Amino acid sequence: MATKLKEVDAVMIGMGMTGAMMAKEFTMAGLRVVGLERGPDRRPHEESILPRIRDELRYVQRIELMQDNSVDTIAFRNSSGQTALPIRRWSAFLPGEGVGGTLNHWGGMHWRYLPTDFRIRSVIRERYGASAIPPDMTIEDWPVTYDELEPYYDRFDKMCGAAGKAGNLKGRKIDGGNVFEGPRSDEYPTPPLKSSAGAVLMAEASRSLGFHPFPSPFGASSTPYTNIYGVQLGRCEYCGFCGRNTCEANAKASAPSHIMPVLRGDPRFELRTHAFVSKLIYDRQAKKVTGVLYTDMKTGEEYEQPANIVVLSAYVFGNTHMLLTSGIGQPYDPRTGRGLVGKNYCYQFEAPATAFFENRNLNPFIGAPGDRMVIDDFNGENFDHSGLGFFGGGYIVGGSGAAPPIGGRDVPPGTPAWGSQWKKETVRWYYRAIEFNTQGSVYANRANYLDIDPTYKDSLGRPLLRLTYNGTDNDHAMSRYLLTKVDAIIKAMNPTTYEMRPRPRNFTIVPYQSTHNTGGTMMGTSPGNSVINRYLQAWDASNLFIMGASTFPQQPGYNPTGTVGALAYWAADKILKDYVKRPGPLVQA
Amino acid sequence: MAEVSKLPRRDFLKAAGTAGATGAAMATGLAGCSPTTGTPTSTEANASAAIQPPLVLTPEEEAFFSASVDTIIPADELSPSGTDCGCVTFIDRQLASAWGGGAKTYRAGPFVKGTPEQGYQLPLTPHQFFVAGIQAANEWSRKTYGKPYDALGPAQRAEALTAWEAGKAEFSSFDSRLFFQRLLQITMEGFFADPIHGGNRNKVSWRMLGFPGLPATYADKVDQYRDKPYVVDEPQSIADFS
Numbered sequence: 001m002a003t004k005l006k007e008v009d010a011v012m013i014g015m016g017m018t019g020a021m022m023a024k025e026f027t028m029a030g031l032r033v034v035g036l037e038r039g040p041d042r043r044p045h046e047e048s049i050l051p052r053i054r055d056e057l058r059y060v061q062r063i064e065l066m067q068d069n070s071v072d073t074i075a076f077r078n079s080s081g082q083t084a085l086p087i088r089r090w091s092a093f094l095p096g097e098g099v100g101g102t103l104n105h106w107g108g109m110h111w112r113y114l115p116t117d118f119r120i121r122s123v124i125r126e127r128y129g130a131s132a133i134p135p136d137m138t139i140e141d142w143p144v145t146y147d148e149l150e151p152y153y154d155r156f157d158k159m160c161g162a163a164g165k166a167g168n169l170k171g172r173k174i175d176g177g178n179v180f181e182g183p184r185s186d187e188y189p190t191p192p193l194k195s196s197a198g199a200v201l202m203a204e205a206s207r208s209l210g211f212h213p214f215p216s217p218f219g220a221s222s223t224p225y226t227n228i229y230g231v232q233l234g235r236c237e238y239c240g241f242c243g244r245n246t247c248e249a250n251a252k253a254s255a256p257s258h259i260m261p262v263l264r265g266d267p268r269f270e271l272r273t274h275a276f277v278s279k280l281i282y283d284r285q286a287k288k289v290t291g292v293l294y295t296d297m298k299t300g301e302e303y304e305q306p307a308n309i310v311v312l313s314a315y316v317f318g319n320t321h322m323l324l325t326s327g328i329g330q331p332y333d334p335r336t337g338r339g340l341v342g343k344n345y346c347y348q349f350e351a352p353a354t355a356f357f358e359n360r361n362l363n364p365f366i367g368a369p370g371d372r373m374v375i376d377d378f379n380g381e382n383f384d385h386s387g388l389g390f391f392g393g394g395y396i397v398g399g400s401g402a403a404p405p406i407g408g409r410d411v412p413p414g415t416p417a418w419g420s421q422w423k424k425e426t427v428r429w430y431y432r433a434i435e436f437n438t439q440g441s442v443y444a445n446r447a448n449y450l451d452i453d454p455t456y457k458d459s460l461g462r463p464l465l466r467l468t469y470n471g472t473d474n475d476h477a478m479s480r481y482l483l484t485k486v487d488a489i490i491k492a493m494n495p496t497t498y499e500m501r502p503r504p505r506n507f508t509i510v511p512y513q514s515t516h517n518t519g520g521t522m523m524g525t526s527p528g529n530s531v532i533n534r535y536l537q538a539w540d541a542s543n544l545f546i547m548g549a550s551t552f553p554q555q556p557g558y559n560p561t562g563t564v565g566a567l568a569y570w571a572a573d574k575i576l577k578d579y580v581k582r583p584g585p586l587v588q589a
Numbered sequence: 590m591a592e593v594s595k596l597p598r599r600d601f602l603k604a605a606g607t608a609g610a611t612g613a614a615m616a617t618g619l620a621g622c623s624p625t626t627g628t629p630t631s632t633e634a635n636a637s638a639a640i641q642p643p644l645v646l647t648p649e650e651e652a653f654f655s656a657s658v659d660t661i662i663p664a665d666e667l668s669p670s671g672t673d674c675g676c677v678t679f680i681d682r683q684l685a686s687a688w689g690g691g692a693k694t695y696r697a698g699p700f701v702k703g704t705p706e707q708g709y710q711l712p713l714t715p716h717q718f719f720v721a722g723i724q725a726a727n728e729w730s731r732k733t734y735g736k737p738y739d740a741l742g743p744a745q746r747a748e749a750l751t752a753w754e755a756g757k758a759e760f761s762s763f764d765s766r767l768f769f770q771r772l773l774q775i776t777m778e779g780f781f782a783d784p785i786h787g788g789n790r791n792k793v794s795w796r797m798l799g800f801p802g803l804p805a806t807y808a809d810k811v812d813q814y815r816d817k818p819y820v821v822d823e824p825q826s827i828a829d830f831s
Contacts, residue, residue, distance in 0.1 A: 054803050057782040062688050069695040078706055085710055088695045146666045197816040239805040249806075361818040365800055370756040394716035405781040405800045410704065416755070418661040418773060423797075427667060430798045431818060456697065508706040 016101020161221030198400025218370025267569025320520030394557030679779030679788030
């Protein structure tokens with residue numbers, strides 16, 4: 001029998017980036033908040049320090065900061081005719097664990113979506129005809145516009161201390177920034193990172209082809225910066241260890257370094273780590289979540305935490321799983337197309353390439369993801385899709401560096417994988433590779449979804465979440481098209497040799513590709529097309545708010561974090577302005 | 590141990606011999622079970638070779654790993670052999686670690702083969718995987734060449750690895766290609782990881798590549814070294830800062 005605790009104003013399920021952001025905003029408004037985190041605390045001054053943080057084996061190869069698959073995982077299959085099997089250890093994507101969550105180890109690519117991305121279904125119909133969208137492509141307009149979200153994108157920039165160069169300031173286009181982006185109300189808080197040699201070459205080649213290169217926006221401060229909460233941030237040191245690690249310089253945005261220092265001591269906030277939430281307690285009549293059930297993994301005791309506001313801020317999979325196992329909303333059925341929880345699961349469709357330059361000295365260990373150059377000419381609706389046979393697109397990024405040596409040793413195609421010849425080629429090309437990537441969109445398809453697995457269980461005895469996903473013809477065509485542009489850029493750079501790496505036909509759960517999973521608790525304009533409304537409030541439980549990329553109707557050709565952050569601030573603002581005074585639905589169904 | 594590790598191995602053994610009965614027994618025992626690679630050992634990398642007995646590897650497993658890491662990373666003008674770089678020590682410690690015991694891995698059944706897209710589906714931990722895999726590889730080697738893998742000459746060792754890599758070797762009840770992939774991966778980790786984990790002795794692979802190691806704070810060096818090689822006299826590892 002669970003011990004019932006005293007009611008609080010708000011409870012966060014997951015103290016990752018959005019959980020910490022919401023907790024901070026709520027406590028600043030005077031609410032009493034409890035943060036439940038199933039993983040450990042993360043203490044930057046103890047853990048994110050030199051020299052221990054520079055251990056590639058521990059953090060990059062053994063994925064120290066990721067969720068423990070023995071406690072909880074998901075099952076996977078490519079199509080609904082197959083039997084799903086558990087992901088026994090994370091690989092294709094890497095959900096994080098502990099305070100700060102997945103944003104502790106992000107690469108820092110800090111993007112806004114295009115204004116057209118938010119009304120993509122309408123834009124495609126307007127431009128290419130009412131019947132242009134194939135029947136199995138279940139893309140939707142977002143219930144919120146770019147202009148509405150802009151102030152919250154700006155606030156998120158200033159929480160992160162983001163580095164970059166504006167290409168559109170209040171409608172004025174600025175050469176050197178992204179001229180395709182929506183109007184920004186302000187510049188980036190800190191200047192763009194200095195470009196790596198490879199990025200400079202990529203930009204020159206792109207410009208020669210008539211494209212519009214600009215420095216990659218980066219969710220880290222390039223100079224010392226004080227964020228909106230008064231936390232003093234360091235500057236990026238171009239260490240090359242970003243991708244699966246926290247930041248020793250307190251520059252890359254994360255909850256432990258950017259929010260927790262000012263949230264931790266707040267008497268209105270209580271952090272409970274190793275608190276594994278198993279269920280939302282749902283009152284179907286009242287359409288409310290009265291509280292959450294969790295197990296204290298340090299004692300084995302079960303608790304019920306009642307709360308006026310419940311914020312579901314787990315990773316994409318945890319959010320969807322929690323609704324399905326708590327009986328909130330109708331599970332999606334791909335055969336009938338009915339039901340909404342688990343619908344429109346999307347991924348990110350990345351495809352890389354590597355070019356080798358005999359006479360360059362590219363110092364592959366110096367760098368950060370933000371020191372690369374990008375073109376956005378072939379993203380979303382930035383280009384005409386007439387006659388191309390697909391919708392969507394993505395940005396193209398290129399540069400050198402940013403990888404320690406277990407994982408960062410590019411050699412040309414055809415090189416042996418071992419032996420003296422391998423060694424010779426590895427040394428020969430170590431300083432000479434430039435890497436490219438295409439950040440392709442995934443447009444929702446009715447065959448790709450999340451539901452409950454019939455066989456496998458997690459350590460609390462709950463059935464696992466099941467992912468059914470494969471790349472669609474549309475997304476493969478999009479990806480091949482982006483790679484033709486990469487091919488043109490590489491040729492213009494005149495490399496010694498190069499390798500394009502198109503995606504395999506089937507999505508595979510190894511090796512690592514991207515942690516950009518989206519969808520499952522999609523937002524929309526009515527209970528008939530979505531799980532939550534434009535303020536991230538569940539249609540079926542008016543005190544339940546869902547954070548993160550599980551809210552996306554589909555995934556544009558950018559990294560999701562910028563929009564995850566903007567949506568959290570947008571929801572926090574509405575909750576504090578209106579919901580707290582008059583609890584109830586913020587949008588009438 | 591810091592001073593000792595700078596001595597060439599035979600000097601260390603001599604020193605250990607005078608250090609008392611326990612040290613001498615340890616050193617003697619070690620000398621007895623150290624595999625003979627047949628390849629000339631290099632100077633510095635050998636300094637701290639096999640100072641401690643293996644944590645989990647049996648003599649057969651140690652001999653197998655020594656032979657295979659020396660084939661994957663042969664001694665040549667660029668580096669000493671895999672064994673002399675500490676790869677076997679690294680593998681031993683990794684297989685004895687929480688990771689080697691299957692930590693943070695979902696290990697509930699049912700166990701089903703699945704599709705290649707569904708990834709690793711065996712109940713075996715990394716340690717169990719290599720124990721079973723080495724038995725299968727040596728059985729195959731005996732059948733094919735009449736000897737276990739470590740008793741093969743350099744040409745046959747390479748030929749065998751090539752067959753496993755291509756999936757052309759039929760191991761009994763074991764996936765030879767998957768075995769090769771994991772063997773290659775853990776060997777490369779041992780060669781390139783920070784020396785704190787027992788491999789990459791004396792930072793040999795970092796010197797070979799020109800990887801400067803720590804502290805990796807380059808904000809003030811990006812402009813100066815754009816398209817110019819950034820070279821340090823001595824790469825720095827975690828231990829150098831500790």
